[in-house]
Amino acid sequence: MDSQRYQTVLLFGAPGAGKGTQGAILGRIPGFFHLSCGEVFRSLDIHSELGSVFYEYSSKGELVPDDVTVKMWAENMHAQTVLSLYKPHDDLLLLDGIPRNVKQAEIMEKYIKVLGIIHLVCRDKEAMIKRLRRRALKENRIDDAQEDVIRRRWDIYERETAPVLDFYPKNLIHEVDAVGSPSSVLQHVLQVVVPIQDSHFNNPISGE
Ligand code: AMP
Numbered sequence: 001m002d003s004q005r006y007q008t009v010l011l012f013g014a015p016g017a018g019k020g021t022q023g024a025i026l027g028r029i030p031g032f033f034h035l036s037c038g039e040v041f042r043s044l045d046i047h048s049e050l051g052s053v054f055y056e057y058s059s060k061g062e063l064v065p066d067d068v069t070v071k072m073w074a075e076n077m078h079a080q081t082v083l084s085l086y087k088p089h090d091d092l093l094l095l096d097g098i099p100r101n102v103k104q105a106e107i108m109e110k111y112i113k114v115l116g117i118i119h120l121v122c123r124d125k126e127a128m129i130k131r132l133r134r135r136a137l138k139e140n141r142i143d144d145a146q147e148d149v150i151r152r153r154w155d156i157y158e159r160e161t162a163p164v165l166d167f168y169p170k171n172l173i174h175e176v177d178a179v180g181s182p183s184s185v186l187q188h189v190l191q192v193v194v195p196i197q198d199s200h201f202n203n204p205i206s207g208e
Contacts (some may be wrong), residue, residue, distance in 0.1 A: 005113040006077065006088055007200050011096040011197055012145040012165065013120030014154045015144070015180040016128035016135070022120070022189050023096040025182070031197055033091040034081070037069070037098035040076050058143050061152035063100055063160065071109045073098055077111070085179050092197045105167045116169055118189055120178035125154065127179070 011019040020036055027034025041058065044051035050072060057064045067124040086093065095112070099105040122128050129150055136144035144150050163171060174192040178185060197203070 003112055006111060007082060007111040008024065008093040008114050009196060010096055010099075010114060010117045011094055011120070012117050013148070013178060014122065014125075014128060014157045014161075016132040017122050018081060018098040018182065019118035021121060022118075022186060023181050024095050026189070026193065027185055028147055031091055031201060032094055032097065032205060033086040033191070034094045035080070035086075036075070036096040037100070038096075040072065046115045056103070061143055061149040061156065063156060066101065066103045066107065068132065069098070070104055073108075074111060091200060092201060096191075099164055102167050105164050114123055115200060116192060117165070117168060117173045117176045118192055119165065119173055120185070121175050122178040129154070163186070 008057065011023050013019050018040070023034040023036055026032045038058075041054045041064065044054055046052060046055055050068070053068060054064055061071070077086070081088060092115075093112070099108050129147070132144040132150050133147070142149075143153065176185060176188045176192070
């Protein structure tokens with residue numbers, strides 16, 4: 001069964017911790033494939049059935065129901081493999097924004113083998129909220145434009161998402177300080193993911 005599961009590292013942390021920034025950088029390196037669940041949702045046509053479900057929940061800062069989310073994620077992953085954008089035997093999968101609660105983690109056990117978890121830690125909630133508001137203005141994100149929606153996203157993170165850390169063995173969790181420049185955070189993230197990538201995959205030859 002293990003050989004059929006996607007070999008995965010989870011990018012974990014509160015909204016605004018920098019999961020997407022780190023994931024986007026790492027995803028450009030051969031041998032890594034980054035997928036952000038929120039980005040997949042945002043790419044949906046808002047007039048489609050799923051797009052309107054997403055809008056209904058995300059505009060309030062709430063999570064989309066688990067069954068719909070995991071089904072969409074699994075279909076998207078499959079499409080990425082069919083298109084050879086993600087090659088499960090060559091690439092370490094970096095998941096960002098999923099699983100978002102313990103129920104999703106349970107459902108996803110059959111799809112993913114979690115090799116490590118990068119927990120981007122920021123204890124300064126107000127600094128993160130500032131970061132989110134800046135991003136909302138730049139990226140035109142409805143969910144982070146309003147302070148009450150941001151706070152709701154944080155509450156849901158603390159209540160539903162943080163317990164996901166207890167679902168996985170402690171030795172898989174690597175805490176990384178999320179405060180600092182993207183490059184200094186990246187340096188610490190690389191210290192975790194490079195050994196995992198090295199020990200599970202044949203390394204791509206640089207320049208290929
Ligand atoms: P994100 O960009 O990860 O903050 O996600 C933006 C929004 O997409 C969230 O507030 C949720 O409404 C929805 N979303 C993203 N990932 C998930 C997930 N794994 N489960 C449920 N909803 C999600």
